[in-house]
Amino acid sequence: MTSAHSKLYSDDVSLVVVVVDTNPFFWAAAAAALPFADFFAHLIHFVNSILLLNHLNRVVVIAAGVSSCAYILDSSDVSPSGGVGISDTFDRASRKAEEFIAQDARATAGNGSVASANAASLLSGALSLALCYIQRIFRSGTRHPQPRILCLQGSPDGPEQYVAVMNSIFSAQRSMVPIDSCIVGTQDSAFLQQASYITGGVYFKPQELNGVSAIRRLSTWDMFVQFVCQYSARIRRSVQPAGQNSVVSCLI
Amino acid sequence: MGSMTIGAKYKTTIKDPGTPGILRMNDERFTFTPNDPRSAMKFNVDFRTIKGHKFNKVEGNKAALLNLSKEDKAGGYIFEFDNVGNRDLSRDFVARVLGKHQGIVPPRPTVTPENSVASAALEQLSAAEVERRVKLLREDSELQKLHKKFVLGNILQESEFWATRKNLLEDEANKRSKQRPGFKNALVDIKPTTDGRTNKVTFQITPEMIHQIFAEKPAVRRAYLDFVPKKMSETRFWEKYCRAEYLVRTKNTAAATAEAAGDEELAIFLKNDDILAKEAKMKIKRVDPTLDMEADTGDDYIHLPDHGIHRDGNKETVDADSELARRTLSQDLNRHAAVVLEGRSLGNVESTDPKTLAEALVRSKKEPPSTSIVDDANHERLVKVARMTEIEDLQAPRSLPYAPLCIKDPKEYFDSQQANALRSLGGSNDGRKARTCSLSTEEAFHHLMDQMSSIKVNKLNCPIIQSDMALKVLNELNEGISRSRRLNLKNPQEGLLGQLPQHTRDELMDHWTAIQELLRHFWSSYPITSAVLYNKVQRVKEAMTQIYQKLQLIKESAQPDVRHEISRLVKPMTQALDAAFNHDVEQQQKSSKAGNRHNGF
Numbered sequence: 001m002t003s004a005h006s007k008l009y010s011d012d013v014s015l016v017v018v019v020v021d022t023n024p025f026f027w028a029a030a031a032a033a034l035p036f037a038d039f040f041a042h043l044i045h046f047v048n049s050i051l052l053l054n055h056l057n058r059v060v061v062i063a064a065g066v067s068s069c070a071y072i073l074d075s076s077d078v079s080p081s082g083g084v085g086i087s088d089t090f091d092r093a094s095r096k097a098e099e100f101i102a103q104d105a106r107a108t109a110g111n112g113s114v115a116s117a118n119a120a121s122l123l124s125g126a127l128s129l130a131l132c133y134i135q136r137i138f139r140s141g142t143r144h145p146q147p148r149i150l151c152l153q154g155s156p157d158g159p160e161q162y163v164a165v166m167n168s169i170f171s172a173q174r175s176m177v178p179i180d181s182c183i184v185g186t187q188d189s190a191f192l193q194q195a196s197y198i199t200g201g202v203y204f205k206p207q208e209l210n211g212v213s214a215i216r217r218l219s220t221w222d223m224f225v226q227f228v229c230q231y232s233a234r235i236r237r238s239v240q241p242a243g244q245n246s247v248v249s250c251l252i
Numbered sequence: 253m254g255s256m257t258i259g260a261k262y263k264t265t266i267k268d269p270g271t272p273g274i275l276r277m278n279d280e281r282f283t284f285t286p287n288d289p290r291s292a293m294k295f296n297v298d299f300r301t302i303k304g305h306k307f308n309k310v311e312g313n314k315a316a317l318l319n320l321s322k323e324d325k326a327g328g329y330i331f332e333f334d335n336v337g338n339r340d341l342s343r344d345f346v347a348r349v350l351g352k353h354q355g356i357v358p359p360r361p362t363v364t365p366e367n368s369v370a371s372a373a374l375e376q377l378s379a380a381e382v383e384r385r386v387k388l389l390r391e392d393s394e395l396q397k398l399h400k401k402f403v404l405g406n407i408l409q410e411s412e413f414w415a416t417r418k419n420l421l422e423d424e425a426n427k428r429s430k431q432r433p434g435f436k437n438a439l440v441d442i443k444p445t446t447d448g449r450t451n452k453v454t455f456q457i458t459p460e461m462i463h464q465i466f467a468e469k470p471a472v473r474r475a476y477l478d479f480v481p482k483k484m485s486e487t488r489f490w491e492k493y494c495r496a497e498y499l500v501r502t503k504n505t506a507a508a509t510a511e512a513a514g515d516e517e518l519a520i521f522l523k524n525d526d527i528l529a530k531e532a533k534m535k536i537k538r539v540d541p542t543l544d545m546e547a548d549t550g551d552d553y554i555h556l557p558d559h560g561i562h563r564d565g566n567k568e569t570v571d572a573d574s575e576l577a578r579r580t581l582s583q584d585l586n587r588h589a590a591v592v593l594e595g596r597s598l599g600n601v602e603s604t605d606p607k608t609l610a611e612a613l614v615r616s617k618k619e620p621p622s623t624s625i626v627d628d629a630n631h632e633r634l635v636k637v638a639r640m641t642e643i644e645d646l647q648a649p650r651s652l653p654y655a656p657l658c659i660k661d662p663k664e665y666f667d668s669q670q671a672n673a674l675r676s677l678g679g680s681n682d683g684r685k686a687r688t689c690s691l692s693t694e695e696a697f698h699h700l701m702d703q704m705s706s707i708k709v710n711k712l713n714c715p716i717i718q719s720d721m722a723l724k725v726l727n728e729l730n731e732g733i734s735r736s737r738r739l740n741l742k743n744p745q746e747g748l749l750g751q752l753p754q755h756t757r758d759e760l761m762d763h764w765t766a767i768q769e770l771l772r773h774f775w776s777s778y779p780i781t782s783a784v785l786y787n788k789v790q791r792v793k794e795a796m797t798q799i800y801q802k803l804q805l806i807k808e809s810a811q812p813d814v815r816h817e818i819s820r821l822v823k824p825m826t827q828a829l830d831a832a833f834n835h836d837v838e839q840q841q842k843s844s845k846a847g848n849r850h851n852g853f
Contacts, residue, residue: 022700024693024696024697024699024700025696027696027699027700027703028695028696028699028700031699035703036700036703036704037703037704037706037707037710040703040704040707041707041710094704094707094708097704098701098704098705098708101697101700101701101704102701104697105694105697105701108693108697109693109694
């Protein structure tokens, strides 16, 4: 699993596509451990820190809902008010997220088959959107940033999406785009384990210790921060307590 | 262990031309006696004052040097030898003696382990293996030090020490089979030098050239064997040979014929080489010209007239009746090429005495003529196969088949195993199903929308990082960076190690190599599955503890101005040792927790 050749890319400039799981069922169930509001706030901080590292960095946030996916945030968009601070990013993102959730609700209501409590979010769709965006960037000029995809997943995998997800994983592998995954739920995701293993990314799922939810204990920020720098994501920091095991991290 | 006497030149410096003399060495001392009795360069030195020896790689015309260095590096003795062989012999002898003096005992084939070292099975080593190890130890003083410290200190066993160095031993074995250098590609050209003032013409013949001449011109060789020393002295023989060459070269055919008529030995040199002619004829007879492109009538060039250009470039054809050889350039080239490609078949004949050389060549060339008559097809084929000789240098390096890298089955990493693994390690079971949501679709979405609105209300009120804390950390980091920059820019030449005194530096380096070796053995012994490994780990741990204490001592006793540097250097070492100790403690705790699996370790 080779990493991207640095010759093609501008040094140190990265394009991070974050795929956020907005499955309402999952978030409703996880409301006690981690409210979606906190999670979203942490996400915005994370996006901001990536943008701070290098003024050429770009971040795209894609929301994966139950019936649809959409772009929530593109850091290269010029906001209507003209500001570029974090609060501005936050405003834009939250507005778009709200619209998306409403739209997703409408779509789900209309589509009767997706009514179970264990519905999966549309990971395959979101990955496809991400890869299309990255391809567009590739064709935009000779020097482009180094792309990677970060998936924040909480809901379980939908077996009906298996083929589509594997296709996206292989095309990511071919384009040499690593897929990092961070599991904010309680269940491991086999799809994302495969994705990270095949494309050479990092799969991270914090363990629960002594019954305390890992999410709470580690605060989402601590988890995210290791994904901020593209290199630190490759080097798993050993803050794991004893007993951590079988977390697939492919060190390159 | 014997003694050795060899001729050498003693030099005080490399540039010194050197005083020729005799070097005598035995187990205790070595003496040098110059040839010139008036010279003051004689000395008698005890080997105990010699701490090391160095030798140079000989290329081209460089002399073969051996440098024996004294203990405090205050000086040494440099000897120059006539050839590399002599130098290598002396070097090996010196290495043996030094090894003995510095207490290195070469391993014996049947190592009986002592009681304090829990033994594995007795190691059966072949003599070749033992020799290789000893040679490696001799040539690499670092390795020697490590070996002395660990194996003789009963911390590691011979087998363990060499287990990780198999590739070195293998290289050593392969180095032996060197390809012998063959003949030079250039034609043997005996060019005379002329003295402008007088009419003298000087020829210079080296033993190498003699060897080549004997190989290329068997008639000359036969003449040499016949005439020297019975009929004439060697110098006289070569004089005649050179005279013959000179006559041919100067196209002085008239003089050549005249002299050949007068001097029968000279005539031999000027005639066609009849041995070669015979060989060519035999070769042609043996070959089926329809099948084998190797030899055909073209080889019999001696009898073909007007073939090729002459050695000196003119093309005129000489009188066909002349008995003198008409050696053309192509004939010479062909013959030379054939000889070079044959290679030096006399690998072991190192002596430069032309007589022995000639005899050896004759012996090697002697083939019973009966073999040429054997028409057996199989035999021919076998002979051809045998001729496909292996060129050792061009073979791929025969490295040991290492155990293949075992990358575990990725399925093991995945979900199905995780629950079991977690359970066995006593961690909390994450395998339970996620909390199922009992809300309906509408309610779920409703909940999410509520969350989003609460976001809009609260904006970004949750502080991820406290700003004053962050500022403090940033300031401290900046200060640290600028401080280290200042320090480093002050002494750009001196690195970290440059500021330390020499002996501390050496000590630290020694400790570091020791730690590396110990850690390698430590980590390779996990997981512990047998009593042998357990004992090994105990031994290694003891050694590591000792080194750890020594490191602490160094740190504490350091001078205040270098204390910081020393602690920076020592830190990674202690960290590595700490990690090892921690791992060991954990493993012990685990095994004591799972009490019923305690197999008596």
